[in-house]
Amino acid sequence: MNPMRVAIIGAGAIAQRNATEAASSGACAIAGVFDVNVKVARDMAKRLGTAVFESYEQALASRDVDAVLLSTPHHVHKSMTIEAAAARKHVMVEKPMATTMADADEMIDACRRAGTALTVNYSFRYTPRIQKARELVEAGALGEITGVQVVAHQFKDPGYWMGARSNSPDDWRSSREKCGGGYLIMNVCHTIDYLYYITGLKGTRVYCEYENSSSPGDVEDVLSLTCRWGERAVGAISASSILRGGDFGDERIFGTKGTIILNGDGLSMYSTRPIEGKKPGQLHTYRDFPSVSWTGEWCRRFVAAVREGRDPEISFREGWENLAFITAAYRSQEVGRPVEIPAWTKESELCPQ
Numbered sequence: 001m002n003p004m005r006v007a008i009i010g011a012g013a014i015a016q017r018n019a020t021e022a023a024s025s026g027a028c029a030i031a032g033v034f035d036v037n038v039k040v041a042r043d044m045a046k047r048l049g050t051a052v053f054e055s056y057e058q059a060l061a062s063r064d065v066d067a068v069l070l071s072t073p074h075h076v077h078k079s080m081t082i083e084a085a086a087a088r089k090h091v092m093v094e095k096p097m098a099t100t101m102a103d104a105d106e107m108i109d110a111c112r113r114a115g116t117a118l119t120v121n122y123s124f125r126y127t128p129r130i131q132k133a134r135e136l137v138e139a140g141a142l143g144e145i146t147g148v149q150v151v152a153h154q155f156k157d158p159g160y161w162m163g164a165r166s167n168s169p170d171d172w173r174s175s176r177e178k179c180g181g182g183y184l185i186m187n188v189c190h191t192i193d194y195l196y197y198i199t200g201l202k203g204t205r206v207y208c209e210y211e212n213s214s215s216p217g218d219v220e221d222v223l224s225l226t227c228r229w230g231e232r233a234v235g236a237i238s239a240s241s242i243l244r245g246g247d248f249g250d251e252r253i254f255g256t257k258g259t260i261i262l263n264g265d266g267l268s269m270y271s272t273r274p275i276e277g278k279k280p281g282q283l284h285t286y287r288d289f290p291s292v293s294w295t296g297e298w299c300r301r302f303v304a305a306v307r308e309g310r311d312p313e314i315s316f317r318e319g320w321e322n323l324a325f326i327t328a329a330y331r332s333q334e335v336g337r338p339v340e341i342p343a344w345t346k347e348s349e350l351c352p353q
Helices: 013-024 038-048 056-061 074-086 101-114 128-138 183-199 294-308 316-335
Strands: 004-009 028-034 067-070 090-094 118-121 145-153 203-211 222-229 233-240 248-255 258-263 266-271 283-286
Touching: 004 013, 004 056, 004 294, 013 028, 013 038, 013 067, 013 090, 013 294, 028 038, 028 056, 056 074, 067 074, 074 090, 074 101, 090 294, 101 118, 101 316, 118 294, 118 316, 128 183, 128 258, 128 266, 145 183, 145 222, 183 203, 183 222, 183 233, 183 248, 183 316, 203 316, 222 316
Parallel strands: 004 028, 004 067, 067 090, 090 118, 145 233
Antiparallel strands: 145 248, 203 222, 222 233, 248 258, 258 266, 266 283
């Protein structure tokens, strides 16, 4: 399979990782780099041994570019995707898909009309422990899923929101208008994606309370929400970026026959059924998961789907459904009550070139 020729758009901290993993995946050939910060674009291009585009328009006009990988601020995802689709380039976009559902709809419509593929970087689902959790659920370890409980606490100093950790500082992360929100849309979105992936369930109703406690700007740094998953399961997420004294995370998926616990880099399973030959009624821990490039796996699977003329595993639908959860959670605080999460009702077929 010939590598897909990809233009790297954005050269900040996340873009550096995405570009490196895409280049080493074997599925992508880096066709060039563009960033409004010319110095960081040149530095990245030199490291990758590729060209620098003088503008986004130049990247899109290049016959040597099949796709763009957008690692840019959230509020420009829509316009850059629409421009790429008009130029008949496939789009790989950093999460979240957009800041509003209306923007996400426009992105989808543009790619559909152009016949270009669109994927969102929810590649944490390709980590070995998430893959294993999905296998255990599919094997029946939990029976009927009845609930999900998530605790996700970190400490992000004020510099995080102002871009101090990036080689191209910018304060867009601290702006609700530009970022779309705070810790939920920036970080917890990954957890929502892989819980959807593991369980096969989608959120249907949510109520959220959030606050900006001590971080710059107007984005939330602490939140708590309750949610219905599917028709019968219920759950909760408690999360913040202001927990001093050490990060703490714990994710539990439970059902009528057992429980799966994800914390740190590990996974534990309790089941009343004999799963994978393991004795029922005991807690079994899975350790020593291999180190993998989950972003590289995202690239490989996307390129294979495009080459084979089928939908990407993480298509615009997954990006849309994730954003639907997040925007409904934000809306629920605004109106002071639970909010129904929009269900995907769109025709989701892609027609990759």
